[in-house]
Each structure stands twice: as structure tokens, then as C-alpha cells.
Amino acid sequence: MRRYFREISVAAALILLLGVLAVLGPAFFQIHPLLSLLAREAPELVVTCGIAFVIVSRQIDISVGAQFGVCSVVAGVLAASGWPLFGVLVAAIGTGLVLGALNGLLVAGLRLPSIVVTLATMVIWREGLRWKRQGQFVNLPDGMQWLGQTQTRGQIVIIVAALILLGVLIWAMKYLAAGRFVYAVGSDAEAARLAGIRPQLTTFIVFAFAGVLTGLASMMNILQSPQVDPKSGSGLELKAIAAAVVGGVAISGGRGNLIGPFLGLLLLACIGPALTHLHIEAYWEKAIQGAIILLAVMAEGWRSRK
Amino acid sequence: MKTPSSKSLSAIRRLLVRHETVLLVVLIAEWVYFNSVGRHFGSLDNTYDILRHSVEIGLLALVMTPIILTGGIDLSVGSLLGLCAICFGKLWRDAGLSVPVAILCTLCIGTAAGSLNGALITRLRLPPLIVTLGTYSLFRGLAEAITHGVDTFTHFPSWFLFLGQERFAGVPAQAPIFFIAVIAIWLMVHRTVLGRSFRAIGFSPEGALYAGIPVRLRLMQVYALAGLFSAVAAIIYTARLGQAKADAGTGYELFAITAVVLGGTSIFGGSGSVHGTLLGIAAIGVLNNGLVHAQWPREMAGVVTGILLLLALTASTLPKMLTGLRSRRHTAATKPQTQSVT
Numbered sequence: 096m097r098r099y100f101r102e103i104s105v106a107a108a109l110i111l112l113l114g115v116l117a118v119l120g121p122a123f124f125q126i127h128p129l130l131s132l133l134a135r136e137a138p139e140l141v142v143t144c145g146i147a148f149v150i151v152s153r154q155i156d157i158s159v160g161a162q163f164g165v166c167s168v169v170a171g172v173l174a175a176s177g178w179p180l181f182g183v184l185v186a187a188i189g190t191g192l193v194l195g196a197l198n199g200l201l202v203a204g205l206r207l208p209s210i211v212v213t214l215a216t217m218v219i220w221r222e223g224l225r226w227k228r229q230g231q232f233v234n235l236p237d238g239m240q241w242l243g244q245t246q247t248r249g250q251i252v253i254i255v256a257a258l259i260l261l262g263v264l265i266w267a268m269k270y271l272a273a274g275r276f277v278y279a280v281g282s283d284a285e286a287a288r289l290a291g292i293r294p295q296l297t298t299f300i301v302f303a304f305a306g307v308l309t310g311l312a313s314m315m316n317i318l319q320s321p322q323v324d325p326k327s328g329s330g331l332e333l334k335a336i337a338a339a340v341v342g343g344v345a346i347s348g349g350r351g352n353l354i355g356p357f358l359g360l361l362l363l364a365c366i367g368p369a370l371t372h373l374h375i376e377a378y379w380e381k382a383i384q385g386a387i388i389l390l391a392v393m394a395e396g397w398r399s400r401k
Numbered sequence: 402m403k404t405p406s407s408k409s410l411s412a413i414r415r416l417l418v419r420h421e422t423v424l425l426v427v428l429i430a431e432w433v434y435f436n437s438v439g440r441h442f443g444s445l446d447n448t449y450d451i452l453r454h455s456v457e458i459g460l461l462a463l464v465m466t467p468i469i470l471t472g473g474i475d476l477s478v479g480s481l482l483g484l485c486a487i488c489f490g491k492l493w494r495d496a497g498l499s500v501p502v503a504i505l506c507t508l509c510i511g512t513a514a515g516s517l518n519g520a521l522i523t524r525l526r527l528p529p530l531i532v533t534l535g536t537y538s539l540f541r542g543l544a545e546a547i548t549h550g551v552d553t554f555t556h557f558p559s560w561f562l563f564l565g566q567e568r569f570a571g572v573p574a575q576a577p578i579f580f581i582a583v584i585a586i587w588l589m590v591h592r593t594v595l596g597r598s599f600r601a602i603g604f605s606p607e608g609a610l611y612a613g614i615p616v617r618l619r620l621m622q623v624y625a626l627a628g629l630f631s632a633v634a635a636i637i638y639t640a641r642l643g644q645a646k647a648d649a650g651t652g653y654e655l656f657a658i659t660a661v662v663l664g665g666t667s668i669f670g671g672s673g674s675v676h677g678t679l680l681g682i683a684a685i686g687v688l689n690n691g692l693v694h695a696q697w698p699r700e701m702a703g704v705v706t707g708i709l710l711l712l713a714l715t716a717s718t719l720p721k722m723l724t725g726l727r728s729r730r731h732t733a734a735t736k737p738q739t740q741s742v743t
Contacts, residue, residue, distance in 0.1 A: 155530070207714045208668045210474075210530075214655060215710040222703025336534060346528050378550045382542025388535035389521065396525030 101343030104394065105358040108387075112365055120372030127247070128368070134250035134319060136364045137257035138163075138312035139334060140357060144264050145305030145312075146335040147356045151268075152301045153281040153348025154202060154209040159309050159335060161220035162194045163328030166313035168224060171233035171323030180239070188310040194220065195306015199299035206295075209302075217332070228325040240321050253315050260311075265353045277301055282349025337384065338363055341391040363387065420665025423716055424680045427709065431687050439694025447690065453565075453573040453641065455686035457482070457634040457650070459679075460579065461657035462664075463586045464630035466678045467623050469661050470590065472603040472670025473529035475624065477518060478631045478657060480540035482650030485511045485635035487544045490554025490645035500561050508632045514540060515628015519621040529624075537654070544647040554645040565640025575637045582630070587675040599623065603670025659706060660685055663713050684709065 116123045123129070142159055149156045170187040178186070194216070201212045241249025268274035276297050279287040284294040317323050340346060341362065342355025366387070367380045436443040461478045468475050488510050492503040514536070521532045564574050590596035598619050601609040610616050634653075639645045664681030666673025688709075689702045 201711065205715055205718065207711075207718060211658075211662050211668050211710065211714055214658065214662075215707040215714075217707075218655065218659070218703045218710075219707035222700040222707070226698050226700035226704070333534060333537065337538070340531055340534070346531050376546070376549065378546045378548075379542065381538050382546050385535050385537070385539025385542050388538060389532070392527050392531050392535060393521065393525055396521075396527045 100398070101391075101395070102352075102355045102358060105342060105355060105362060105391075109358055109362045109365070112362065112369060116365075116369055116372060120369070120374075123368060123372040130247060130250045130254070132364065132368055133254045136360060137253045138316040139331065139338070139364070140257050140360055141260060141308050141312035141315065142331060143335040143338045143356050143360050144261065144353055145308035146332070147339045147342075147344050147351060147353055148268075148277055148301050149209075149305050150336070150339055150344045150346060151281045151348060151351050152277045152298055153284070154298060154301070155336070155346075156195075156198060156209065156213045156302065156305055157332045157336070158194070158198060158213040158217035158220065159305060160328040160331035160333075161217045161224070162191060162306060162309045163313050163316075163331050164224050164325060165194060165220050166190045166310045167317050167323050167327050168228060168233060168325050170314055170317055171235060174235055174239055174317075175233055177236070180242070184311075184314050187314040188307055191306040191308070191310020191313070192303055193306070195309065196299070196303040198306070199302030202302060203295040203299040221329075224325050230325060232325070233323040235317065235321055235323065240318065242318060249318065253318060257315065261353060261357060268353060273300075278349055334363070335360075337388050341388055343391075343395075345395075359391075420663075420713060420716070421674065421677045421680060423713065424664065424677065424684060428680060428684050428687065431684065431691060435687065435691030435695055439691060439696075442691055442694040447694070449568075449573050449576075451686045451690045452576055452579075454690065455682055456573075456575045456579045457638045457641075458653055458656045458660065458685070459682045460582055460630050460634040460637070461627075461653055462660035462678050462682050463582055463675065464627045465657045465661045466586065466664075466666055466673060466675050467590055467596070467599045468529075468627060469658075469666050469668060470596075470599040470603045470670055470673050471620060471623060472606070473522070473620065473623075474533065474658065474668075475518065475529065475627050476533040476654050477514075477536040477540055478627055478634075479650040479653035479655075480537045480544070481511060481514050481628060481631040482635045482638060482653060483647055484514065484540040484544040485632040486639050486645040486649040487547050487554075487647055489636060489639060491547060493557070494554050500558060504636055507636060508629060511628040511630075511632025511635070512625050513628065515631065516621065516625045518628070519624030522624065523617040523620050541647070541651075544649075548647045550647060552647075554639075555643060557639070557643060562640055562643050565637055565642070575641070578633070578637065582633070583675070583679065590675050595619070595622075600671055603667075603672075605671075656685060656706075659710055663706075663710055665713070 142163065146156060146159060166187045169190045170183050173186050174183045198209070198213055198216055201207050202209045242252060244252070268277070276287070276292050279290065279292055280294045280297045288294050313328070316327065338360035339351070339356045342351070342357065342359030344351030344356060363384050366383050367377060370377050370380055441447055461482070465475060465478070485507050489503050489507040492498045492506050493500055498506065518533055518536055521527055522529050567574050569577065590599065598609065598614045601612060601614055602616055602619060606616055635649065638649055660681035661673070661678050662668055662681070663684060664674070664677030664679070666677060685706055688705055692702050693699060
């Protein structure tokens, strides 16, 4: 019970919010808006998982938003030039892999601080993208949106895919040796090394894997609209970090799981629509999200002081 | 084993690979290149233009230096700039305060907001990265909530706009404020006990505490100061553009951090300098302006800044890595069973 204090409290907050909505704004629970909300959040969930891995290994990656943008545009351009869907998917994931591996190389290979490295790569990718596209959208071919299915079916496919991935990652993090390596390196890299784990290699793989997940997420995102916005993914890194932190992933590394971030993301994502249904001005969304992040870390601070 | 000549050689090498020296060379190279390519780049007017556009990010980078020296970070300065700009506009237009009173209130609001960061970090012992990530959302969110996302404040009195757009004694009117800030921060960091204690905290908070440094108070002060500087930057921003809106200063925190790190301050705290930060600000400012004069795409500035940042970082860790490799080889020779700890 105490071990899952954070997950339970985030879940309680989420249930409370849903309860209030059920009484005051039952329209929130209509199936189609709810599906749209979940489908919109599915790519963010996948990115959040990658970020959670990175934070557990005691690093940080603030370039995922920019990576997301690059992957989206690469996938969009290839799709527009007639590549088959599977090829586009592989290309998006491959692009993510390359971008993530580059971060990993700089952090693990040259031992540079990850916050500065990813700050730099974020600016490089984002500005490079702006230069290449000049803000132009990429038009996707017909039949690409929702995989050529109806909207509802497409949404369900995307949501289910994200949830399956989440389940696999939760399992892998808990029961696979590779998953435990990430915790070991994050809680004490030197001890991990003495135990026979290669911390630098682990760090590299974690960054590369976060890139892969980002590439996959970008693909899940572009399936939802007829166009690709070159600005897509702006601010995604902070949203994902916020969800992970609210979900109890310790920024000091070595602690946390993926259930917490999943619940954290749901909580943060429900605020915006909830405000609309409770007839509160939507402009408060960001302020409330910020307050929730602060509350979550304050709760953690109080708990650790006891 | 070490002869005097090798010692002095390593001293020279140390001076050469010092961030400030490398950065100065980069800055001069930038200047020479843009001066040869752009027609009006080297003119005094353009130099003032660079200065004018660097002041707001410059103020944030200045105050970010002591923060990063303590091993902290403040992601909320850009958002706070936006919030302060909105508060200033609101106080002046809707609350009917005169501009000087509104400025004073805004400075108080900024300091209070900075103190909120400080209080959360020191009282609850939370990591600054997370606290300021939260206030990053909170401050920007409040600015959007106050303006409903659309409201902007314009038609400020012309004497106020003078501060941001005109010349005072031949230099841009905001330049004197910036120079006062530079001197104040430089003195604080390099010539006072305060500056020493920031370094001590960054080097080892626990050690600093045992050495009798009031760690919490110092951290509180430095984050409150960041709030104050964000407010000053907000006033100057508003005066320069003649407009206060909720998205003012978006992304400025990243440029400020970039300038500080580019200037050689260790992101882990404990070492760094204000003059390094100044060079960092200048390098970014010259790049942004020069690329336009050289008729390169504007976005190249971001790309080049990012690459510069990576190169500067690599350059700064290279000596450490080389000594690390050497000591590893050394220990490997003496004790073949264990690897050295780097």
C-alpha cells in the first residue's frame, strides 16, 4: 500500500475529477469525444513511457518534442511521395532511433550532461525543421488517416496499440533483466558497474529506445489528421516529463514505474475537457496543470521529510 | 615526473581550452565573418541594435548564472516574464495605476513569484528542475488565464516606450539598465562572500552547510533575484515592443541557459563566471543578427547556437576525459584486476 502511495493518490485524484464530472458535466462521458481524447493522448502516452525510462536511468531528455516533429515530417514527406504505410512506419521509427541514438552517443559516449545535450539537440532539430519547412504543412495521401478505416475504428486501433505497448513495457521494466538494468544504473551507476552492468551502454540504449518510442508516437499522431504540422510536438517534452513526475518517477533516478505516469497523463489530459464541461474558462488549463505538478512534487517532498 | 616546463605548458593549455578564451575566439570569428559578408553589420547602429535585442535574454542569463552556480536551474523565467508583462499591463490599464507605480508593483510580483520557487526548493527540498517546470506551466497559465489568451495591452505612454525604443545619451535607453545589472551581478558573483557561497553550495550543499553557509537563505535569495530580473526584463520587453501579451518571453529560458552554459558555467554547479555568460549572450546576439545581415535563413541561428553549445561542452569535458583515460591506463597497469573509477 505505501509502496504504491503515489499511484493510488493520482488514481484517487483522477477518480475524484471523473466523479465531479459525472455529477456536474455528464456530457463528458459521451463515447465519441472520449475516444477522441484518448486517441489524442495515445502518442503522448508512448512518448511519456520513453521519457520515464530516461528519467529512471537518472538522465533527462528535453528533445523528444523536437524529435517528434522531425519524425512526423519525415514520415509525412515519405507518405506523400507514395511510400507504403509499413515503409513509412519503419522510416519514422528509424528516424527516431537515429535521433535518440545521437543523444545517447553524446551523453553516454562523451559523458556530457544530458540536460544540456538534449537542450542543444532540441534547438537544432526544431530550428532545422522550421528552416526546411518554413512552417508549411505536409499533405498526407488519402486513405492514410485512420488507416483508411472509419474514425471510430481508427481511434480504437490507436488506443489499443498504445495500451498494449504500455502493458508490454510495464512487464519488461519489471521482469526483464534489461528493465532492471535501467533501475540499477539510475540508482547508482557505479554500483551497477561493479555488478557487471555497463552503465554507459545502458544509458545509450535508453536514449535510443526513447527515440524509437518517439518515432512510433509520431506515426500514431499523423494517422489522426490529413496533414502534418511541422510544429507538432512543441512542448511535448514538458508534458511528458510532467506526467512522469506526477506519476511518481523520481527525477533523481532509480525509482518509478509506468503505471503512475499513465495515470498522471490521464489526469493532466482530462483537465482541459473537464473545464469545458464544468463551464470554467479553458484558459485556466495550463495554470491548473502547473498547480497539479507542484502539488504532486510537494506531496513527495512532505512525504520524504517525514 | 612533472618538469616545470610541462607544468607551465599545461597552464597555457588550460588557459587555451578555457571556455571564455574559446568563446572569445568564436565571437571574434563571428564578427569578422559577418562584417565581411553583411554590408551594414559592423556599423554602430547595428551594434546598438544587437545590444537592444539582447537585453531581455541577457538579463535572464545574468541572473541564471548564480542559479546554475548553486547547481540549480530555473525553467520558469520565460513564463514569469510573460506573467509580469501581463500584470504590468493589467495594473496600468485596468487598475488605473500610473506607470511608475505599476512598474514597482510588477517588480514586487516578480520577486514574490521567484520567492515561491525558492520556498518550494528550500523548504520542501525539491529538485529545482521539477519545481520550476511546475511554475513554468503555472506562470504561463496564469498569464493566459488573466488575458483569456487573447487580450493584449498597448498604447502605453510615449515616455515609457522611450525606455525600449529610443536612445539615451547616444546608446539604446535600456543599455544603462543592463550595464548596471551586469556590474551588480559580476560584483556579487566574483567579489562578495555571496558569490563564494553560491559556488560552495554548487560544489557541495552539505559541505557548504557545515562550513556555516546559510544554504537555504542563499538559495531563496538567488531565486527571488531571478524573479526580480524576470520582472525587469518584462518591463523592458513591453517597452521595446510597445505591447504586453501572454506569450511574451516564450522559450527565453532556453536561450538564457544556453548563454550561461556556452559561457562555461558548469551545469552541475560550482564553477563558472559572469563574464563567460556575457560572452555567451554576445555570441548568441551577434549570431542572430549577423545571419540576417548575411542573408542566411533566420532559423540557422538556432541550429548554429545548438551546435556551438555541443562543441563548447565537448571542449570543456575533453581535458577531463583525457586525464580520465590516462589514469585508467595507469591503474590498469598497476592493478590489472580492477578498472579505474572515473
